[in-house]
Amino acid sequence: MTNNPVADAPVDGKDLKAGNGRKYRPGRIRERNREKILIAAEEEFAQHGYKGATIQNIAERAGLPKSNVLYYFSNKKRMYSAMFDDILGRWNKVFSDIRPEDDPAEALSTFIRTKVEMSRRYPLASRLFAMEIIQGAPFLMDHLRTNMREWVRGRAEVIQHWIDEGRMAEVDPVQLIFLIWSSTQHYADFQVQILMVENKAEYEQRDFDHAADFLTDVILRGCGLEKPQ
């Protein structure tokens, strides 16, 4: 065991053995450094994958000594997990539900735009996620098998409902979700490729708007829907 009494405390929720019967109150320093490290970790892991990333590099990006990083996250694995907890939490906050009584065109349009916006705001998170999946999802396997499967099932049901009511074309709902996922994430994950091919140095806001317009346009029409207003 280390001499660090609270390492990872906020992460794994272990009880906080700071003195017996005494309460632990996370300080501001802790909060701030944790954040610095997690940001640095996102960059490093997104660029090199789990194995390729090094704690030393993360520490340098965060502007802290390696030992200090390991004070907050007692080892590499936990750091990686904490990062995904962070990311998944962020994502869950954003995605609104869809309901059978919603307008399909509007709902799908919102979904697509939200996803594109995610690609714009959190490209690193998207790449990280992609990397993890490509590498066989050793850490996210569980999440995929439970939460994500349930998520897809729920949306697919609603879409199927719309189809049954004749409110959109007959397309496989699950495949449709995959299509939206892949095409929207692409702007984050393959950023370099897109920029190179389009001969640009950087994305601009209008690029995302254009992409979102294009995707809603084609996908909605592909589903036999009219663009809302």
Place this chain on the structure above:
Amino acid sequence: MTNNPVADAPVDGKDLKAGNGRKYRPGRIRERNREKILIAAEEEFAQHGYKGATIQNIAERAGLPKSNVLYYFSNKKRMYSAMFDDILGRWNKVFSDIRPEDDPAEALSTFIRTKVEMSRRYPLASRLFAMEIIQGAPFLMDHLRTNMREWVRGRAEVIQHWIDEGRMAEVDPVQLIFLIWSSTQHYADFQVQILMVENKAEYEQRDFDHAADFLTDVILRGCGLEKPQ
């Protein structure tokens, strides 16, 4: 310098200094081992990324001692490059051209189906490519900037031509290419996710057929086209 007179010879095309004025003929052994190693390398690099992959692991996958692997590819970087040369060569062989006088529906349909078929046949190559791009394409930058940009420009021109002639809906040709790329590659790159969400253990041929049908269906309709025959 090493005592290996021909390491990487077939890769970088350096002149083969086997004896002065003597001709080198690549043997069958060389061919066979190179292939074994490249296959192993694809698996290893696809699973761990460039930095995360180790020569030792590649050697084990190939059933050879590490030293022997390094005899054929004098270092990690060259191995990685050789692999991509291989992959890009394989890809170039498959993609047929499209012409202004082609039928848009048929051409796009073929394109989509070919790409899905690639995801099925060479999932590792696809993942490898995705990884490389996500990591910033340090090795493929050049390829993206030249060959791929040209490739896209050519196709986009033809698609634009179809649009100008009113043979399909007005959609951004470049974005359309990205859409097809992303949605088709997704089946290779995010295989694990798809399998988990759909609660399957393995892909079957019919899954790909179904995916290809879905994609041509939605994308063609999204482009204002009718499915051919």
Place this chain on the structure above:
DNA sequence: CGGACTCCTGAACACATGGACAACAAGTGA
């Protein structure tokens, strides 16, 4: 001030890694 707790960090360690190399084995053509 003093003590309890939180935060910080340099040094050390065991181990993995990419790569060099020398000696040796196998193949090949005359």
Place this chain on the structure above:
DNA sequence: TCACTTGTTGTCCATGTGTTCAGGAGTCCG
């Protein structure tokens, strides 16, 4: 057979890695 090329592999090394640890600094509160 012989000379030479090609293929094989164990060993070695410098460097980098994750992680431990012991001790010290900073902070807060009575």
